Amino acid sequence: QLQLQESGPGLVKPSETLSLTCIVSGGSISTDYYFWAWVRQPPGKGLEWIGSIYYTGSTYYNPSLKGRVTISVDTSTNHFSLKLSSVTAADTALYYCARDNSGYGSFDYWGQGTLVTVSS
Amino acid sequence: QSALTQPPSASGSPGQSVTISCTGTSSDVGGHNYVSWYQQHPGKVPKLMIYEVSKRPSGVPDRFSGSKSGNTASLTVSGLQAEDEADYYCNSYGGSNNLNVFGTGTKVTVL
Numbered sequence: 001q002l003q004l005q006e007s008g009p010g011l012v013k014p015s016e017t018l019s020l021t022c023i024v025s026g027g028s029i030s031t032d033y034y035f036w037a038w039v040r041q042p043p044g045k046g047l048e049w050i051g052s053i054y055y056t057g058s059t060y061y062n063p064s065l066k067g068r069v070t071i072s073v074d075t076s077t078n079h080f081s082l083k084l085s086s087v088t089a090a091d092t093a094l095y096y097c098a099r100d101n102s103g104y105g106s107f108d109y110w111g112q113g114t115l116v117t118v119s120s
Numbered sequence: 121q122s123a124l125t126q127p128p129s130a131s132g133s134p135g136q137s138v139t140i141s142c143t144g145t146s147s148d149v150g151g152h153n154y155v156s157w158y159q160q161h162p163g164k165v166p167k168l169m170i171y172e173v174s175k176r177p178s179g180v181p182d183r184f185s186g187s188k189s190g191n192t193a194s195l196t197v198s199g200l201q202a203e204d205e206a207d208y209y210c211n212s213y214g215g216s217n218n219l220n221v222f223g224t225g226t227k228v229t230v231l
Contacts, residue, residue, distance in 0.1 A: 037220075039166075046123065047158070047166065047209050049220040060219040096165070104154035104213040105220040106171040113165065 002027040004097050004111035012091075012118050018084040022097030022111060030055040030075045035100040037107060038071060038082045040093040048093075052100055053080055087118045124149065124210055124223035131229040132200045140226045142193040142210030148221055150191035154213035157186060157195045161206045169208075170195060197228070205230045 008020035022036070029036060038050040051061040053071045061069045065084070073080040084091060094115050098107040125143040132138040142149065142157075149155055157170040168177055170186035173193060183198045193212070197204050210223035 039222075046225040047160075047211075047222040048123075049211070049222055052219055060216075062220075100220075102154070102171070103219075104152070104172070105156050105211040106154075106168060107156070107158070107166070107211075108168045108171075108177060110165045 002099065002109045004099065004109055006095060006097050006111045006114040008095075008114060008116070010115060010117060012087055012116060013120050014088055014118055015086055018082070018087050018091065018116055018118075020082045020095055020097075020114065020116070021079055022081070023079045024099075025078070029073060029078045029080065033102065035060075035103045036073065036080045037098045037100050039096045039098055039107070039110075041096070041113075042090075042093040049105075050082065050084075050095075052103070054103075089118050092116065092118045122221070124212060124221055126208075126210060126223040126226045128224075129227045129229065131231055132197075133231045134200055134202065136200050137196055137198045138200060138228060139194050139196045140208055140210075140228070142195070142212075142223045144191050144193075144212055144221070146191060148212040148214040149188065149193050151215065152213045153188070155186065155188060155193040156211045157184075158209045158211065159204075159206045160209065166209065200230050202230050204228060 003025045035052045037052040070083040094113040096113045097111045099109040158166040160166045174186040
């Protein structure tokens with residue numbers, strides 16, 4: 001059974017960089033056709049796609065966040081990571097990592113999510 | 121990249137049907153047959169209910185069905201049950217530059 005687990009600091013100061021890691025277990029991140037994504041949800045609000053990565057390193061980002069987002073993948077340790085720079089309070093959210101089984105938005109496996117608060 | 125538009129709320133009595141709309145543009149919903157739907161109970165992880173407009177993953181009851189017409193996709197829940205009370209989000213592929221966009225979300229209440 002595929003499992004995803006987010007990890008990273010729960011508190012980030014304004015203007016600093018948010019860094020999260022998603023460890024994938026029970027399956028290979030290098031499987032063809034699967035994309036690996038970050039999705040966030042501000043408290044009490046809706047879902048927002050942040051970006052996705054293919055195991056080859058090809059990345060796709062939400063245009064509204066482009067310039068601040070970097071997603072990377074490490075196939076040797078079966079994990080992928082998110083960096084979001086110059087954070088503000090508006091970036092406070094529950095951050096999920098997820099598997100997209102097609103590259104077209106079919107997120108079939110999700111991590112439990114990790115709450116990141118941006119505050120001084 | 122604007123979120124897809126969903127009604128904030130929808131409701132129905134047990135056994136009835138409820139339909140949720142998801143309106144986008146010709147660049148996303150209308151331009152591709154890659155609309156998915158997610159169910160999220162309070163404090164829980166989103167669950168994939170429908171993908172590629174109308175396909176159901178294994179384990180999802182056939183009470184859940186999806187369709188699309190033009191720039192609007194729809195999720196119908198038939199034979200409403202108490203456990204269907206949740207937030208529902210649509211998602212659409214938006215082309216190679218706007219890979220994915222979620223809807224604004226709809227809270228379904230079972231009366």
